[in-house]
Every structure is written in structure tokens, then in C-alpha cells.
Amino acid sequence: GAVVSQHPSRVICKSGTSVKIECRSLDFQATTMFWYRQFPKQSLMLMATSNEGSKATYEQGVEKDKFLINHASLTLSTLTVTSAHPEDSSFYICSARDITGGAGYTFGSGTRLTVV
């Protein structure tokens, strides 16, 4: 089935630095990818929709300049958390639309970001 690889699985960074998270569709082309943020034992909050070759669409309240999304190819989307602060610590999950697969949406395994 469709597989989405998300890397890294865990990252610890210092306040003020930037962190890049990658999301790759391994065996299908993903014209659309989604980035979610999840707090412990809470629901997934959609941050933005990433479209290949165009600007991402951000949900209300999500800072575009802080959470930079790039979807330069049909198999790769990246989320960069810029000038990270401790309150950015969270679990970030990407998802890709697989229009050929039965599930429709395939999720990455998530990235645990800790900002110290």
C-alpha cells in the first residue's frame, strides 16, 4: 500500500534555531499533502495544505512565516519551524492524498519536536 515516510522521528533543538521536517510519498505521487500538529492525547489540528508547485494554504491562526512549507516535487513536502520556541514543542504529522489507494489519505509516522 501507499507509504509516507516522515523524517526525523524525533528532534531536539535550541530556542531560536530552525528545524526542517520532511515528508515523502514513497510509492505514489502526492499532489497534495497536509501538515498537522498534535498535543498530547489531543486531536490533530490541521496547520496547512501543501500543493505541489504552488503556495501552501494555511489554516486560520497559523503563522505562515513561522511554519514554512515547501512542496517542490510530487513526492516531497517539507515543514520548517523557524526561530523555534518551547511552545512550538509538539508532535507534527504529515499526510498525503493517495487517489489511487483505498484509504485515500496516508499518514507519516510523525515527528516529536522538543525545543529547549
Place this chain on the structure above:
Amino acid sequence: AQSVAQPEDQVNVAEGNPLTVKCTYSVSGNPYLFWYVQYPNRGLQFLLKYITGDNLVKGSYGFEAEFNKSQTSFHLKKPSALVSDSALYFCAVRYRPYNQGGKLIFGQGTELSVKP
């Protein structure tokens, strides 16, 4: 507005007993409904979906869900629970068909605990 509600934060069942995880939705138009399971520090795994057709949908790992239009519900069920079913379960709705974009809106999640 499109929304999904999971009224129970936690469901506790004994191994071998049937389980039900509740979900209600509010959408305009025909709903596209999904169930996902999440294990600790992992991404989401697809269980099943309802797009159209039979109201009873069978999915992975012995799970099934019943779409009830009059009650706007899509409860997840399993006849005999396993300890390994213990996880966080999310109901989700997509409020646009594929060719018009397709964001998933998630419920708040229900933690299922199955005791031996």
C-alpha cells in the same frame, strides 16, 4: 460548519467483550467518513471509510462501522476486543470530494483501553 464529535474521551472494555467507539458528524452534503487508530508516538493508521453504499462498513483488524444518516452517526465497533486494540481512535470527515480538495476534520479522539 463541518465538524466531528467523539463524545467519550475514554472507553474501557474487558478483553473478549464487544466494543463501541462513538462518533457523530455535522456536514453539508454527503459525508465522507473515516476511522483511524493511533498508537503512542506514531502516525495514524487507516481502519475504514464510508463513501457511499452499504451502511455497514468492514475494515481492518476486525473493526466495522455503521453509517446512520438519520442519527448522523458513524460508530466504530468490534465484536470481541483484544488487549492490543488499546490505542487512540479518531473519527474524521472529509467535506469536499477529491477533485475539489479534501481536508480531513478530526474528532477529539477516544482512548480505548482493553483490560485482560
